[in-house]
Amino acid sequence: MDTAYPREDSGAPTPGTAASAAHTAVALGSPRAPPRDHLIWSVFSTLYLNLCCLGFLALAYSIKARDQKVAGDLEEARRLGSRAKCYNILAAMWAVVPPLLLLALVVTGALHLSRLARDSAAFFSTKFEDSDYD
Secondary structure (H helix, E strand, O other), X not given: OOOOOOOOOOOOOOOXXXXXXXXXXXXXXXXXOOXXXXXXXXXXXXXXXXXXXXXXXXXXXXXXHHHHHHHOOHHHHHHHHHHHHHHHHHHHHHHHHHHHHHHHHHHHHXXXXXXXXXXXXXXXXXXXXXXXXX
């Protein structure tokens, strides 16, 4: 068998003839974007925001989503990527909301204590008359 190139087949159309100009286009639908696995976000959640192991769960689902994407099962990869995204959001909320609540408690406590101190200072600086002690 001769595999030398370029081959010249007598039956094949040459690039300038009318037979090569005719072509058929098949529309298979709109191409969908490849599924996202959120792996970088999951690694960040695992390393920095890993409260209640939510970051680790997000990392596990991200790795599964990437494996399914490589295997060609895009629907399963989308489902696992979506679950990884949910766990990443939960991990971020667990890491951000409690410190903000603690900060709000400290600020309101400090404001309350300052008002209490101001009111008690006014109470103890009151001058009484001698007739008050009779």
